[in-house]
Amino acid sequence: MARNTRKGSPPIKVWLLPEEKEGIEESARRVGLSASAYLRNIGLGLTVRGVLDQHAVIELSKINGDLGRLGGLLKMWLSNDERLAVFKQDQIQHSILDALVQIRSIQDGMLEKVKNL
Numbered sequence: 001m002a003r004n005t006r007k008g009s010p011p012i013k014v015w016l017l018p019e020e021k022e023g024i025e026e027s028a029r030r031v032g033l034s035a036s037a038y039l040r041n042i043g044l045g046l047t048v049r050g051v052l053d054q055h056a057v058i059e060l061s062k063i064n065g066d067l068g069r070l071g072g073l074l075k076m077w078l079s080n081d082e083r084l085a086v087f088k089q090d091q092i093q094h095s096i097l098d099a100l101v102q103i104r105s106i107q108d109g110m111l112e113k114v115k116n117l
Contacts, residue, residue: 060110
């Protein structure tokens with residue numbers, strides 16, 4: 001029994017200006033598809049999901065994990081009286097506040113990236 005394939009089917013030709021063709025090819029590249037697959041998905045009303053979005057989610061997950069580990073290290077450092085005894089109280093406060101400001105800044109950056117997705 002012969003199976004229908006796309007390669008054996010007739011193509012639909014679309015006349016484009018060179019800049020239109022480049023635009024379609026660039027859009028397809030951004031979502032990780034060939035121009036043909038990209039146009040087919042759009043023509044059939046399918047959702048075109050970008051590969052970049054998936055990469056962004058993975059990167060944000062890694063950053064979130066790093067922040068969690070940083071918080072764990074900060075907690076471990078603060079719970080170790082021997083390590084804290086080396087520093088003056090104002091040095092400890094300054095270090096903690098700096099670390100918290102940096103963590104907050106990274107979290108704000110992550111939030112902006114998530115909103116842009």
